[in-house]
Amino acid sequence: MYSQTAEYALRAMACIALRGDQLVPTPVLASQTKVPVNYLAKVLQLLAQADLITGRRGVGGGYRLARPASKVTLLDIVNSVDPVQRIETCPLGLPNHGPFLCPLHRRADQAAAAVIEIFGSATLHDLVTDPMANRPLCDVEQTARLNMGGQFVALGAGATPAPAKANGAAH
Numbered sequence: 001m002y003s004q005t006a007e008y009a010l011r012a013m014a015c016i017a018l019r020g021d022q023l024v025p026t027p028v029l030a031s032q033t034k035v036p037v038n039y040l041a042k043v044l045q046l047l048a049q050a051d052l053i054t055g056r057r058g059v060g061g062g063y064r065l066a067r068p069a070s071k072v073t074l075l076d077i078v079n080s081v082d083p084v085q086r087i088e089t090c091p092l093g094l095p096n097h098g099p100f101l102c103p104l105h106r107r108a109d110q111a112a113a114a115v116i117e118i119f120g121s122a123t124l125h126d127l128v129t130d131p132m133a134n135r136p137l138c139d140v141e142q143t144a145r146l147n148m149g150g151q152f153v154a155l156g157a158g159a160t161p162a163p164a165k166a167n168g169a170a171h
Contacts, residue, residue: 002115003082008035008043013077016053017069017124023062043081050080069125075116077124084115 011033016024026044030037044063047053052072055063065072078084087109090097101109 002078002084005043005046006078006082008033008040009047009077009081010074011035012040012043012047012063013052013065013072013124014127016063016065017072017128019064021064023056023060023064025062029063046081047077050076052076052080065124069128070123072124074119074122074124074127078115078119084112084119086112086116 012029012035015029015032026037026041029035029044030040033040035043044053044055048055048063051066053063054066055061075084087101087105089099090101091105
C-alpha cells in the first residue's frame with residue numbers, strides 16, 4: 001500500500017531510533033537496513049527536510065532523531081517521502097462517478113484510510129519498544145547488543161554478544 005521509498009524510510013528511522021542519541025553513519029544505516037547507499041542518501045535528505053532527523057557531516061558524523069521517538073508517528077515518516085492520500089473523486093475523471101467511487105476505488109480509499117489510521121496511531125517508540133515482537137532490523141548479534149533501555153551498547157574488543165533467549169523474551 002506504500003512505496004519502496006516509504007519502506008526504506010521506515011527502516012532507516014527504526015534503525016536510527018534504536019541507537020538513541022548516537023549518530024548513525026550512512027554506511028551503517030545502509031548495511032543495517034539493506035538499502036542501497038545512494039538511494040538511502042536521498043531518503044535521508046527527505047527525512048531531514050521533514051525535520052524528522054538531523055545530520056552531521058564528516059568524520060564521526062551521521063544521523064539521529066530530531067525529536068523523541070514517541071513524538072514521531074509512522075505516518076509522519078511515510079508522508080515525508082510519499083504521502084498517503086485518500087481518494088475523494090474518481091481518479092479517472094469520469095463525470096458520471098464524481099464523488100461516488102466505483103467499487104475498486106472505494107476499496108483503495110478504504111485501504112488508504114486504514115494505513116492513515118494505523119500508521120497515524122503508532123509511534124516510532126512503539127516500534128522499537130514493543131515487548132511482544134522482535135526488534136526491527138535486528139539479527140541475533142544486534143539483538144544481544146541491545147541493553148534494557150533499547151539502546152545499542154558497544155562490545156569490547158574480542159567480546160561476544162550473549163545469545164538471545166529462545167522463549168521470545170529477548171528481542
